[in-house]
Amino acid sequence: MTDQVMAAIDGSSFSEGVCDYAVWASQALASPLNLLHVVDNHSPVTGSKDFSGNLHLGDRERLLEELSAVDEQRAKVNRELGQQMLASAKARAIDGGAAEPVTRQLNGTLVDTLVGLEQEMRLLVIGKCGAAGHSASGHLGANLEQVVREMHRPILMVPKTYQRPEKILMAFDGSKTARKGIEMLAKSPLFNGIACHILIVGADTAENRAQLTWAQATLRDAGREAQGAIRPGEVNKTLQGYEKEHGIDLLVMGAYGHSRLRHLLIGSTTTAMLRGSRIPILILR
Numbered sequence: 001m002t003d004q005v006m007a008a009i010d011g012s013s014f015s016e017g018v019c020d021y022a023v024w025a026s027q028a029l030a031s032p033l034n035l036l037h038v039v040d041n042h043s044p045v046t047g048s049k050d051f052s053g054n055l056h057l058g059d060r061e062r063l064l065e066e067l068s069a070v071d072e073q074r075a076k077v078n079r080e081l082g083q084q085m086l087a088s089a090k091a092r093a094i095d096g097g098a099a100e101p102v103t104r105q106l107n108g109t110l111v112d113t114l115v116g117l118e119q120e121m122r123l124l125v126i127g128k129c130g131a132a133g134h135s136a137s138g139h140l141g142a143n144l145e146q147v148v149r150e151m152h153r154p155i156l157m158v159p160k161t162y163q164r165p166e167k168i169l170m171a172f173d174g175s176k177t178a179r180k181g182i183e184m185l186a187k188s189p190l191f192n193g194i195a196c197h198i199l200i201v202g203a204d205t206a207e208n209r210a211q212l213t214w215a216q217a218t219l220r221d222a223g224r225e226a227q228g229a230i231r232p233g234e235v236n237k238t239l240q241g242y243e244k245e246h247g248i249d250l251l252v253m254g255a256y257g258h259s260r261l262r263h264l265l266i267g268s269t270t271t272a273m274l275r276g277s278r279i280p281i282l283i284l285r
Helices: 015-029 057-095 110-120 142-150 176-187 206-221 235-246 260-265 269-276
Strands: 004-008 033-039 102-107 121-127 155-158 167-171 195-201 226-231 250-254 281-284
Touching (some): 015 033, 015 057, 015 155, 033 057, 110 142, 121 142, 167 235
Parallel strands (some): 167 195, 250 281
Antiparallel strands (some): 155 281
């Protein structure tokens, strides 16, 4: 299948949110739901240090055999835990209304596995922080940022708790990707019945007003409710301020633009933007 909603399930506290948002997206898009768990058995333990200068040959071989056995046991436990997580996620998805969710467990690194599967995806749903991250400090780790950079499918990054989106905000800069995003909002069933807000962060120029008028007209011609605004300021703070003011439930951004929005998703501010968001972010490619 090439139109799946794929949910990346792990042992983090975000997994329930991932599952719930994936069910919502699957139902709205009328797309199959695929629950994925990636078992990463790569470890620096075995052979990570060279003790050959301190050990006799027999001792070294024995220790490496013991480490290999530990690795094998850890891999077995990881697989079993993953299977339990998938079974729990499947039961939750069915309770949430998913008809026939499919579970998959694959070996490898998360990023490489997702990139290898992207041709099967219509949408990837992933948690703001994985099992190895430190959610208390807002730490994302490298995986999510790498996924954002390397994937070529829309990515929905979600918080721990599900809230059905009723108001969405599109961060719009007039770029080719952003205009495609507006066209996607206009036609995608994912946004049926949801109010759309369009925000340009920048000066109130004739060009920006023309871009905003085009965006609102495109959405309204498709039967969407559309509000728009142009506001000056620093992009991140301006977006967050607008979100709180209007009770926005989901932020939509293009991964590549030609303005300051581009720097939110390319460079060091990527993690800060994702980490600081209290609502889901849909990243378009």
